[in-house]
Amino acid sequence: MTGYLLLEGLVKRFDGVLAVDRVSLALERGEMLALLGPSGSGKTTTLRLLAGFEAPDAGRVVVDGEDVTRIEPVARRFGMVFQHYALFSHLDVGQNVAFGLESAGARGDDLRRRVGRALELVDLAGFERRRVGQLSGGQQQRVALARALAPEPRVLLLDEPLSNLDPTLRERTRREIRDLIRRVGITTVLVTHEQDEAFDLGDRVAVLRSGRLEQVGTPDELYGSPASLFVGGFVGRSSMLEVGVVSVGPAGVRVAVDGVEWEVDLAPGRPAPEPGPAVMLVRPESLRLGAVQAGAIPATVSGRRFVGPNALFALDTDGGKVLEVVAPPAAARLGERVGIWPSRRTGGGIHLFQAGPM
Amino acid sequence: MTGRRRGYLLAGALILVLGWLVVYPITLVLLEGVRGPGGWSLHFVRLFFERPTEWRALWGSLWISLASVALAAAVGLPLAFLFSRFDFPGVRVLGTVVALPAVLPPLVGVLAFLFLYGETGFVSLFVQWLFRLEGPAWRLEGAGAVLLVHAYSMYVYFYLFTRAALASLDASLLEAAASLGAGRWRTLRRVVLPHLSPAIAGAALLTFMTSLGSFSAPYIFGGGFRVMTTQIVATRLNGDNELAMVETIALTLLALAALALSRGSHAPHAPATGRKGTAPARVVVRSRSVRGGLAALAWGLAALLLLPHLTLLLVSFVPIGTWTVEPVPPVYTLGNYVTLLEDPVRARPLANSLWMATVATAAAVAVALAAGILSVRRRVPGGRTIESLLALPWAVPGTVFAIAIATAFSVDAPWAGRFILVGTAWILPLAYLVRNLPITSRAILAGFRGLDPSLDEAAATLGAGRWRTLGRVTLPLLRPALLAGASLAFVTAFGDFVTSIMLYTYDTRPVSLEILSSLRQADVGVAAAYGVVLMLVSAAVFAVGAERGSAG
Numbered sequence: 001m002t003g004y005l006l007l008e009g010l011v012k013r014f015d016g017v018l019a020v021d022r023v024s025l026a027l028e029r030g031e032m033l034a035l036l037g038p039s040g041s042g043k044t045t046t047l048r049l050l051a052g053f054e055a056p057d058a059g060r061v062v063v064d065g066e067d068v069t070r071i072e073p074v075a076r077r078f079g080m081v082f083q084h085y086a087l088f089s090h091l092d093v094g095q096n097v098a099f100g101l102e103s104a105g106a107r108g109d110d111l112r113r114r115v116g117r118a119l120e121l122v123d124l125a126g127f128e129r130r131r132v133g134q135l136s137g138g139q140q141q142r143v144a145l146a147r148a149l150a151p152e153p154r155v156l157l158l159d160e161p162l163s164n165l166d167p168t169l170r171e172r173t174r175r176e177i178r179d180l181i182r183r184v185g186i187t188t189v190l191v192t193h194e195q196d197e198a199f200d201l202g203d204r205v206a207v208l209r210s211g212r213l214e215q216v217g218t219p220d221e222l223y224g225s226p227a228s229l230f231v232g233g234f235v236g237r238s239s240m241l242e243v244g245v246v247s248v249g250p251a252g253v254r255v256a257v258d259g260v261e262w263e264v265d266l267a268p269g270r271p272a273p274e275p276g277p278a279v280m281l282v283r284p285e286s287l288r289l290g291a292v293q294a295g296a297i298p299a300t301v302s303g304r305r306f307v308g309p310n311a312l313f314a315l316d317t318d319g320g321k322v323l324e325v326v327a328p329p330a331a332a333r334l335g336e337r338v339g340i341w342p343s344r345r346t347g348g349g350i351h352l353f354q355a356g357p358m
Numbered sequence: 359m360t361g362r363r364r365g366y367l368l369a370g371a372l373i374l375v376l377g378w379l380v381v382y383p384i385t386l387v388l389l390e391g392v393r394g395p396g397g398w399s400l401h402f403v404r405l406f407f408e409r410p411t412e413w414r415a416l417w418g419s420l421w422i423s424l425a426s427v428a429l430a431a432a433v434g435l436p437l438a439f440l441f442s443r444f445d446f447p448g449v450r451v452l453g454t455v456v457a458l459p460a461v462l463p464p465l466v467g468v469l470a471f472l473f474l475y476g477e478t479g480f481v482s483l484f485v486q487w488l489f490r491l492e493g494p495a496w497r498l499e500g501a502g503a504v505l506l507v508h509a510y511s512m513y514v515y516f517y518l519f520t521r522a523a524l525a526s527l528d529a530s531l532l533e534a535a536a537s538l539g540a541g542r543w544r545t546l547r548r549v550v551l552p553h554l555s556p557a558i559a560g561a562a563l564l565t566f567m568t569s570l571g572s573f574s575a576p577y578i579f580g581g582g583f584r585v586m587t588t589q590i591v592a593t594r595l596n597g598d599n600e601l602a603m604v605e606t607i608a609l610t611l612l613a614l615a616a617l618a619l620s621r622g623s624h625a626p627h628a629p630a631t632g633r634k635g636t637a638p639a640r641v642v643v644r645s646r647s648v649r650g651g652l653a654a655l656a657w658g659l660a661a662l663l664l665l666p667h668l669t670l671l672l673v674s675f676v677p678i679g680t681w682t683v684e685p686v687p688p689v690y691t692l693g694n695y696v697t698l699l700e701d702p703v704r705a706r707p708l709a710n711s712l713w714m715a716t717v718a719t720a721a722a723v724a725v726a727l728a729a730g731i732l733s734v735r736r737r738v739p740g741g742r743t744i745e746s747l748l749a750l751p752w753a754v755p756g757t758v759f760a761i762a763i764a765t766a767f768s769v770d771a772p773w774a775g776r777f778i779l780v781g782t783a784w785i786l787p788l789a790y791l792v793r794n795l796p797i798t799s800r801a802i803l804a805g806f807r808g809l810d811p812s813l814d815e816a817a818a819t820l821g822a823g824r825w826r827t828l829g830r831v832t833l834p835l836l837r838p839a840l841l842a843g844a845s846l847a848f849v850t851a852f853g854d855f856v857t858s859i860m861l862y863t864y865d866t867r868p869v870s871l872e873i874l875s876s877l878r879q880a881d882v883g884v885a886a887a888y889g890v891v892l893m894l895v896s897a898a899v900f901a902v903g904a905e906r907g908s909a910g
Binding site: 052072076078084086087091099100147153157 | 812813820821822826830834835837
């Protein structure tokens with residue numbers, strides 16, 4: 001593996017339970033990587049292994065060619081922003097930001113100048129003498145960022161950076177963080193369980209599940225060609241159906257859904273499935289709904305949610321399956337009998353996976 | 359990792375030290391009690407069970423403690439409701455005044471009661487004059503007198519605990535009850551009281567344990583009424599050392615049984631609601647007459663409760679031998695305070711108490727800090743053992759600990775961890791230290807638990823080593839807890855009487871014993887002056903603790 005920051009085969013057990021299972025990742029200098037996964041997926045443990053708060057049972061962490069696996073957090077020169085910020089409430093804003101600089105030996109005018117610069121960076125110039133308790137949540141977070149960035153760390157770690165903010169503030173803060181980190185150009189790893197956050201902040205996103213890395217890729221890659229059923233289901237909206245693969249041809253795949261046969265395109269670059277039982281993952285924009293007709297699955301509209309120019313329909317098929325379809329709001333009424341069929345241009349929105357446990 | 363191994367070593371060392379200070383002396387007492395001149399013997403245990411006086415003392419301890427709980431609750435609970443739930447002129451000031459018995463150390467409270475309700479006390483003389491009686495209307499002696507002092511000094515537990523619980527009561531709970539159609543009484547019974555029950559149970563346990571270990575009141579007022587604490591001291595004065603050990607064991611068992619019983623009876627249950635809500639608003643009393651009545655009642659109560667403090671202050675200004683039959687003292691002087699500061703014999707106890715309490719407090723804080731770092735921050739194995747050892751002295755009455763320490767440290771056997779400390783200046787600070795471990799460590803461990811662990815991690819990512827983190831982050835943030843723990847420890851040690859009376863020497867005599875000897879020499883002015891000093895130190899320390907606690 002090559003790269004500026006390398007995670008090589010990291011393993012961590014707690015009381016015999018695998019929390020992180022052979023995770024390997026490589027980041028280029030200045031890249032932002034988001035670790036995404038449900039709670040218990042091992043993303044926070046991975047971050048703590050990076051910071052040095054936990055020691056891995058196997059594997060290495062390498063920065064710029066230096067193996068830092070056994071280096072204490074104190075000497076690792078990784079900056080971190082904690083979920084609840086962990087600001088020192090007995091110190092003022094300036095003293096908080098100065099804390100790490102003082103460890104590195106900065107004193108006097110040099111210290112003052114660098115504190116000022118760090119605060120300027122997060123748009124809090126002149127806030128040195130404020131008490132931490134007087135700041136809003138968003139300002140506290142920016143102080144935490146300034147504090148972490150001031151000593152010019154090699155890597156920045158962000159633990160659920162937006163979870164503590166008001167929903168209305170989140171989008172704006174997300175943009176600010178992204179711009180700031182781009183400007184500083186620091187290699188960054190962030191942990192989140194929010195897909196939007198991961199997609200918006202990460203150049204690439206690593207999806208974790210039960211301690212294992214499921215897939216790493218750009219947001220487009222994860223959405224358009226999920227490597228597993230889990231990634232497909234975790235990222236974006238989708239319906240999952242048990243289907244039978246009838247035949248595989250050059251034009252596409254024939255699958256049997258509720259006794260109706262559909263011809264579906266496959267996302268490019270994926271191996272063709274074996275005939276037999278399979279699980280089909282369908283994005284709601286890849287289906288059409290209309291009158292009950294040949295080649296369409298009969299269903300009843302059980303829900304309709306308005307989402308702007310389109311509506312999201314929930315459909316109960318006669319075979320007892322549940323599907324979501326995006327269509328113009330006027331396409332159907334609640335309780336109406338409709339037919340469902342795949343769109344001509346599925347845009348890679350239909351994926352077939354081997355049947356079996358996820 | 360070497361850091362981890364060092365943590366194990368430190369934890370082991372701390373467990374060893376605490377075991378030596380807390381468990382070892384009591385174990386020695388246990389062994390001495392079942393040993394006769396010729397080896398193992400149950401002779402003294404049998405003696406204990408055969409003597410009716412022992413049974414009476416044991417029973418006396420038990421019933422006086424139960425009665426103290428009942429009486430203290432009967433005073434403290436209504437007061438807590440009165441001052442938390444109702445609004446009338448002066449409610450805030452009076453609410454604080456009502457907690458002031460807390461600033462009287464036990465012996466000083468006893469002293470004040472003597473001046474007020476004793477044979478020649480103000481109130482007694484006033485009643486005698488009012489009804490033109492031949493002699494005093496009552497004698498401040500026996501179980502009744504002890505109970506009175508206990509109720510006065512211990513209702514504060516119920517008052518403070520209940521007020522705190524009432525303040526944490528979420529107003530929306532009451533609103534929910536009202537919206538569900540519950541009337542005032544049903545709300546009180548089904549919502550408010552269950553919410554208060556942990557606080558009330560806590561206050562009851564504290565009162566029971568304090569009464570069980572109470573020594574000053576039964577010692578001074580008991581007369582023919584004996585409880586275990588006074589019985590132990592009397593037996594020891596008679597020279598029946600082994601019997602005293604058996605008595606000590608009996609009292610310890612009673613205390614431990616009470617503790618076990620209280621643990622079993624109410625399982626701690628977490629409140630279902632968070633602390634987000636606001637405390638219910640006070641009931642504004644509209645009717646003018648009721649409002650006036652409430653205010654008058656509250657002011658009257660406050661005056662009654664402050665009478666001991668005022669009496670102490672008054673008597674402290676009276677020169678010796680000038681006040682005999684007059685209703686109020688004819689002469690006032692600062693002489694008693696001057697004596698107390700300038701007379702080298704009189705000033706000695708003040709200096710003694712000051713340094714001994716300071717040393718004991720500093721040591722207790724150091725031990726609690728080490729325990730907090732090891733058990734809460736670094737979570738070393740053995741952390742629970744450390745915390746249990748720290749809490750243990752709380753369950754053991756002061757007299758018992760005094761005996762245990764006197765037993766352990768009157769023998770020169772260094773290989774058995776025993777040294778001759780009795781008769782030296784170090785025995786009292788050591789005893790104070792052990793007695794203070796529970797309160798100090800409770801405050802400081804709670805402080806540690808309240809700190810976000812990621813603060814340490816944040817400091818580490820910012821390049822701060824262990825010591826810089828401790829000095830710049832942990833200790834400053836712990837300041838309120840440190841102050842609270844230290845101030846409680848200092849006040850207890852400074853005014854201590856129970857352990858001191860069994861371990862002091864003339865050179866190390868503390869303030870409390872000087873009060874006792876002044877009283878015996880009928881030098882009430884100096885005794886009162888000392889009492890005022892103790893009272894003011896307690897008040898100052900509590901005030902500082904409260905202020906810093908709220909600011910931090």
